[in-house]
Amino acid sequence: MSLPIYLIGARGCGKTTIGFALSQALGYAFSDTDHHLQQMTQQTVADIVAAEGWDGFRQRETESLMAVTAPSTVIATGGGMVLAETNRQFMREHGRVIYLNADPRVLAARIEASPQENQRPTLTGRPITEEMAEVLSQRDALYLQTAHHVINAMQEPESVVNAVLETLSIARAS
Numbered sequence: 001m002s003l004p005i006y007l008i009g010a011r012g013c014g015k016t017t018i019g020f021a022l023s024q025a026l027g028y029a030f031s032d033t034d035h036h037l038q039q040m041t042q043q044t045v046a047d048i049v050a051a052e053g054w055d056g057f058r059q060r061e062t063e064s065l066m067a068v069t070a071p072s073t074v075i076a077t078g079g080g081m082v083l084a085e086t087n088r089q090f091m092r093e094h095g096r097v098i099y100l101n102a103d104p105r106v107l108a109a110r111i112e113a114s115p116q117e118n119q120r121p122t123l124t125g126r127p128i129t130e131e132m133a134e135v136l137s138q139r140d141a142l143y144l145q146t147a148h149h150v151i152n153a154m155q156e157p158e159s160v161v162n163a164v165l166e167t168l169s170i171a172r173a174s
């Protein structure tokens with residue numbers, strides 16, 4: 001059995017989209033911590049934050065990370081997973097960690113095109129382009145220090161998947 005692969009990065013970098021495609025290419029299972037915690041609580045991210053605040057959400061996110069960790073699994077994490085030292089250490093120790101890197105303008109354009117506000121309630125109360133620049137400036141160092149590898153996520157999804165496979169030196173399942 002192979003180590004789990006964790007995808008990290010900001011909202012809109014493609015952790016869910018690329019993660020699923022990567023799992024298909026590898027014949028691995030796929031998990032997404034945002035989906036897992038929404039299933040466990042039967043609430044959206046926005047509902048959880050409204051009821052428990054971001055601190056409550058972050059605690060649940062850590063539980064989801066640990067619950068979905070399994071061999072031969074691609075794990076799409078939430079954009080803020082790297083904020084907690086426990087999560088950063090856990091991912092590095094239990095698998096290979098890939099940072100899907102993209103410019104804040106590209107990320108903001110993707111989120112504007114597909115806001116999914118229930119899953120992505122505002123983090124700062126500011127317009128999305130400003131929020132993305134601010135959040136990335138605070139988190140980029142955390143993504144970089146947590147990742148074993150950094151991949152350019154501003155390519156076609158298929159190219160991003162191929163870049164991850166090449167970086168990890170793993171072959172497609174078929």
Ligand SMILES: Nc1ncnc2c1ncn2[C@@H]1O[C@H](COP(=O)(O)OP(=O)(O)OP(=O)(O)O)[C@@H](O)[C@H]1O
Nearest residue numbers: 010011012013014015016017079110114155156157
């Ligand atoms: N490489 C790509 N090229 C173009 N569009 C992309 C790419 N990757 C993802 N997208 C699009 O960007 C949007 C956000 O992607 P996705 O939900 O996978 O991001 P995420 O990193 O999981 O975000 P979150 O942290 O909010 O869960 C989707 O509409 C998706 O189709």
Ligand SMILES: O=C(O)C1=C[C@@H](O)[C@@H](O)[C@H](O)C1
Nearest residue numbers: 011045078079080119120121
């Ligand atoms: O960047 C963030 O802090 C977040 C990203 C999403 O994946 C969700 O986990 C949630 O909306 C928080």
Ligand SMILES: [Mg+2]
Nearest residue numbers: 015016034076
């Ligand atoms: Mg996602």
